[in-house]
Structure formats: C-alpha cells, structure tokens
Amino acid sequence: RAKHLATLYLNDLADVLRDAIDPRFEFVRYAESLAGSQPTFDPLADALAAPLNLVDDTLRDLTLEALARHQPTMVLLSVPFPGAVYAAFRIAQAIKAQDPRIITVLGGGFVNTELRELKDPRVFDYFDFVSLDAGERPLLALMEHVQGKRSRQRLVRTFLRDGDSGAVRYVNLVEPDVAFAEVGTPTWDGLPLDRYLSLLDMLNPMHRLWSDGRWNKLTVAHGCYWKKCSFCDVSLDYIGRYEGASATVLADRIEAIVQETGQTGFHFVDEAAPPKSLKALATELIARNAGISWWGNIRFEKTFTPELCELLADSGCIAVSGGLEVASDRLLNLMKKGVSVDQVARVTRAFTDAGILVHAYLMYGFPTQTVQDTVDALEYVRQLFENGCIQSGFFHRFACTVHSPVGLNPEEYGVTLRPLPDVTFAKNDIGFDDPTGVDHDALGRALKKAIYNYMHGIGLDEDVRSWFPFKVPKTTVGRHRIAKALSQRG
Numbered sequence: 001r002a003k004h005l006a007t008l009y010l011n012d013l014a015d016v017l018r019d020a021i022d023p024r025f026e027f028v029r030y031a032e033s034l035a036g037s038q039p040t041f042d043p044l045a046d047a048l049a050a051p052l053n054l055v056d057d058t059l060r061d062l063t064l065e066a067l068a069r070h071q072p073t074m075v076l077l078s079v080p081f082p083g084a085v086y087a088a089f090r091i092a093q094a095i096k097a098q099d100p101r102i103i104t105v106l107g108g109g110f111v112n113t114e115l116r117e118l119k120d121p122r123v124f125d126y127f128d129f130v131s132l133d134a135g136e137r138p139l140l141a142l143m144e145h146v147q148g149k150r151s152r153q154r155l156v157r158t159f160l161r162d163g164d165s166g167a168v169r170y171v172n173l174v175e176p177d178v179a180f181a182e183v184g185t186p187t188w189d190g191l192p193l194d195r196y197l198s199l200l201d202m203l204n205p206m207h208r209l210w211s212d213g214r215w216n217k218l219t220v221a222h223g224c225y226w227k228k229c230s231f232c233d234v235s236l237d238y239i240g241r242y243e244g245a246s247a248t249v250l251a252d253r254i255e256a257i258v259q260e261t262g263q264t265g266f267h268f269v270d271e272a273a274p275p276k277s278l279k280a281l282a283t284e285l286i287a288r289n290a291g292i293s294w295w296g297n298i299r300f301e302k303t304f305t306p307e308l309c310e311l312l313a314d315s316g317c318i319a320v321s322g323g324l325e326v327a328s329d330r331l332l333n334l335m336k337k338g339v340s341v342d343q344v345a346r347v348t349r350a351f352t353d354a355g356i357l358v359h360a361y362l363m364y365g366f367p368t369q370t371v372q373d374t375v376d377a378l379e380y381v382r383q384l385f386e387n388g389c390i391q392s393g394f395f396h397r398f399a400c401t402v403h404s405p406v407g408l409n410p411e412e413y414g415v416t417l418r419p420l421p422d423v424t425f426a427k428n429d430i431g432f433d434d435p436t437g438v439d440h441d442a443l444g445r446a447l448k449k450a451i452y453n454y455m456h457g458i459g460l461d462e463d464v465r466s467w468f469p470f471k472v473p474k475t476t477v478g479r480h481r482i483a484k485a486l487s488q489r490g
C-alpha cells in the first residue's frame with residue numbers, strides 16, 4: 001500500500017509536468033501518438049523542431065553525459081513501442097548535434113512492426129541506419145561495413161539514405177539469421193539496475209508484475225510455435241519464425257544472468273512460450289536447484305495438464321498470462337486460437353490449483369461479434385472468476401493490423417478495410433467496417449467495469465446484464481457451464 005501511495009504521488013508529479021511543461025508527458029507511452037500508425041513523419045518532425053522543454057533538456061543532458069563517459073563511435077537505439085520513439089529521436093538529435101560522425105542505428109519492436117515501408121529521408125537526419133527484425137545478423141553486417149570490410153549494398157535488412165539521390169533504400173543481402181540457440185546470453189552490464197522506477201499504480205497482482213520491481217528478461221524460444229491466430233501479426237519475423245533452444249542452453253543463460261545481476265526473478269518475454277520447452281526447462285531448473293521465480297505468456301492449451309502445472313510451479317513459475325480473447329467458441333474458432341472455453345477453464349484451473357496466478361487477455365470488437373456474443377463472453381469470464389480459474393484479466397479492443405490475417409484477408413472475416421493514406425513512415429493499425437454495426441465502445445466500457453470489479457471479488461453473483469447501462473439480451477450460457485466443464489476433468 002505504501003508503494004501504491006508513493007506511485008500515486010509520482011502520478012501527481014507527472015500531472016504537474018504534463019500541465020506545466022509537456023502535455024505529452026507520461027512515465028510510459030510518452031508522446032505515443034507521434035509515432036504509432038502515423039503515415040507521415042510530419043508530426044514527429046514538427047515536435048523535434050520545437051524548442052527543447054525541461055524534459056527534453058534533461059534527456060539531452062543525460063545523453064551528453066553518456067557520450068562523454070563512453071566515447072562511442074556507434075550508438076544503437078532500441079524502440080519497442082510507439083511510446084519510446086520520440087525520446088529515441090531526441091537522443092539521436094542530441095548525438096548528431098554533438099558529433100555527427102557518431103553512427104546512430106534504430107531497431108526494435110516498433111521498427112519491426114511499423115516502419116517496414118519507410119520512405120521519408122528526414123528520418124536519416126537522426127539515424128544513419130534503420131534495421132528490421134532480429135538484430136544480430138544485420139548488426140554484424142553493419143559492423144563489418146563500418147570497418148570497411150563490406151559495402152553498403154551488402155548490408156542485411158537495413159534502410160539507409162542513398163548518398164546520391166537522397167532517397168531511402170532498403171538493402172537486404174539475404175544471409176541466414178543467427179540461430180536462437182547461438183544468440184548468446186543477454187547482458188545488463190553497466191546499467192544502474194537499482195535506479196529504475198518501480199511503480200504500482202494498480203493493486204491487481206498481474207499489473208504489479210508488469211511494472212513493479214525488476215525482472216530479468218529472457219525468451220524461451222524465438223517466435224510463436226502456433227502462429228495461427230488471425231488477429232496476431234503472424235506474418236512478422238518475431239512471431240512467424242519459430243526456433244527453440246535446448247533446456248541446457250536456456251538454464252545456462254539463466255545461471256549466467258543470475259550471476260551477473262544478482263537477481264533471481266525472470267520474465268519470459270515470449271508471445272507464447274512453448275509448453276514442451278517449458279517442461280524440459282522446468283525439469284532442468286529443478287535438477288540444478290536453480291532457485292529462480294519466473295512468469296510469462298502462454299497459450300491455454302491442453303498440454304498444460306495438472307501434472308505439468310505442478311512441475312512448472314516447482315521450478316519457480318509464479319504467474320502465467322494467456323489469451324482467452326473473446327470467450328466464445330464460435331469466435332475462438334474464427335480467430336483460429338486453437339482452444340475452447342471449456343479447455344481454457346480446465347487449464348487455468350490447473351494453474352491456479354498449482355498456486356500459479358493466472359491473467360487472461362480478453363478481447364472485444366472482433367469481426368462479426370454481436371451484442372449477444374459479448375454478453376455471453378462476459379458470463380463466461382464471470383464464471384471463470386467465480387470458479388477460481390483466473391484471478392486477473394483485461395479487455396482490449398480488437399485492433400486490425402496490416403500484418404495480421406484479418407488485415408491481409410478481410411473478406412474471410414466479413415469486414416472491409418478502409419483505405420489508408422500514402423504511407424511514408426509508420427504503418428500498422430487499419431480501420432475496418434463490420435456490417436454487424438455494434439457499438440463496441442459502449443459495450444467495452446461495461447466489460448472493463450465488470451472485470452475491474454470481478455478482480456476485487458465484487459458483483460460475481462450478479463446477472464451480467466447489470467453492468468450495461470442499456471438493455472442487452474440475457475446470456476445464453478448456462479449458469480453452471482464452467483463448473484460442469486471442470487467436473488469433466490480427466
């Protein structure tokens with residue numbers, strides 16, 4: 001509670017910064033709208049041309065301090081989300097103003113997702129190179145280029161500005177990526193690990209895992225072994241290219257990280273950690289008596305038997321999150337999730353019984369979703385809480401992206417895409433029309449209110465219609481449907 005109150009106090013300070021200095025200020029998602037799905041670089045260019053405010057000034061001072069300390073010849077900036085982009089460009093701007101000879105390179109999840117059709121040469125006033133997808137091979141090629149051992153034409157998955165025409169070029173000499181088993185162990189060497197903010201703005205235990213305290217980050221595999229869900233960016237390398245590593249390699253990485261950081265908490269940042277690898281890893285961790293705690297994303301698939309959940313718990317698993325998406329068998333089928341609501345109930349209950357916290361990612365507004373589907377999905381969610389299957393959840397509004405099966409083949413999902421303007425910068429979300437014509441915003445507000453209360457154990461025995469401020473149909477789901485599914489546990 002003390003930490004929560006301290007976080008609220010920090011949030012008040014953020015309000016002061018927002019009102020007095022920079023209306024875009026946030027601890028996370030800073031100036032996110034300048035970058036996310038922004039077809040042109042104009043908004044970001046305007047923001048970067050504005051005089052530095054107090055926050056920008058502070059960032060510039062920190063950048064210059066780091067330059068003085070490390071004297072780099074090349075600086076790599078990683079932008080995972082749109083909310084990290086503005087700061088990355090401000091850092092690059094400060095570097096180039098200080099010493100234009102320092103080579104700056106941009107990469108990371110945002111770039112991999114949104115900048116695949118980059119055409120605006122102004123980006124290269126800040127960055128010399130922009131790299132797509134897994135960074136190891138492109139970076140090795142770039143280093144050889146910098147050392148004069150490789151021409152610009154032979155770079156790997158790299159955007160650059162052509163010296164003669166000034167136009168943006170994408171160079172991709174096809175070379176195999178470094179295998180996941182060979183990429184090595186992540187390092188945090190030199191970072192002030194004790195000085196990151198630990199925030200606790202929501203008392204929900206899963207939200208707490210995301211923001212409070214520090215977890216070593218590691219992936220169990222590269223990509224997703226399922227790669228079928230129709231709302232997911234399965235056409236992108238970080239989902240679509242699946243590669244694993246042996247339990248010995250993973251456990252060696254874990255031991256090396258514990259040794260370096262002195263910290264034993266791990267967040268496996270896979271989109272969906274593969275159950276077979278988790279089983280092998282858990283067995284190895286127990287054999288080595290590794291003494292770590294870990295959590296991560298999974299698919300709620302039937303391979304996670306009660307016995308496997310017990311094994312994972314014994315190896316240090318404290319929480320899992322996974323997609324139940326729209327709790328409706330018709331829609332789970334349409335989205336090719338490969339799970340049913342009953343199966344999710346049994347799997348989540350097995351995790352809970354093993355003492356592992358379960359968070360469900362939920363979705364609304366999927367193509368063809370009706371008001372009845374939404375009411376029924378909420379009834380399922382209510383029963384999952386009531387039956388001790390899940391302890392935490394969040395409803396996200398479905399967003400169609402250009403890289404997902406829905407965005408690529410909208411007709412298969414009964415929707416039509418709205419045309420996009422010419423894209424020279426970021427491309428990701430795309431508007432669509434669903435003939436169902438449901439007001440998902442209004443329904444979404446009710447869903448969010450309901451789940452917030454369920455997480456606090458409130459309103460679990462009320463009719464789900466009571467959360468909606470307007471008339472909705474009665475649920476068609478039997479009142480004891482989940483209890484029945486659980487009793488059929490084999």
Ligand code: B12
Nearest residue numbers: 028029076077078082083105107108109110131134135269
């Ligand atoms: C873990 C994760 C989170 C965690 C982060 C916890 C943490 N503190 O680390 C949590 C749950 C908090 C989170 C939150 C969000 N996330 Co997230 N997250 C991920 C996820 C699954 C893994 C990231 C990761 O660590 N990968 C492992 C590392 C090793 O890979 P990597 O960072 O991509 O790096 C490789 C390459 O990109 C490249 N590379 C990286 N940087 C650089 C730099 C240079 C110079 C070079 C050459 C190469 C290079 O080399 C690396 C090694 O190959 C990714 C998807 C994914 N699979 O990557 C989404 C992802 C980054 N998240 C995404 C989103 C949208 C969000 C949210 C906005 C979701 C939301 N609506 O709330 C929030 C943002 C929160 C915020 N602060 O703004 C999107 C971003 C897409 C976009 N449009 O930009 C991604 C790509 C997933 C997706 N498609 O939806 N996320």
Ligand code: SF4
Nearest residue numbers: 224227228229232271
């Ligand atoms: S949503 Fe998750 S399980 Fe489905 S394809 Fe994407 S990463 Fe894999």
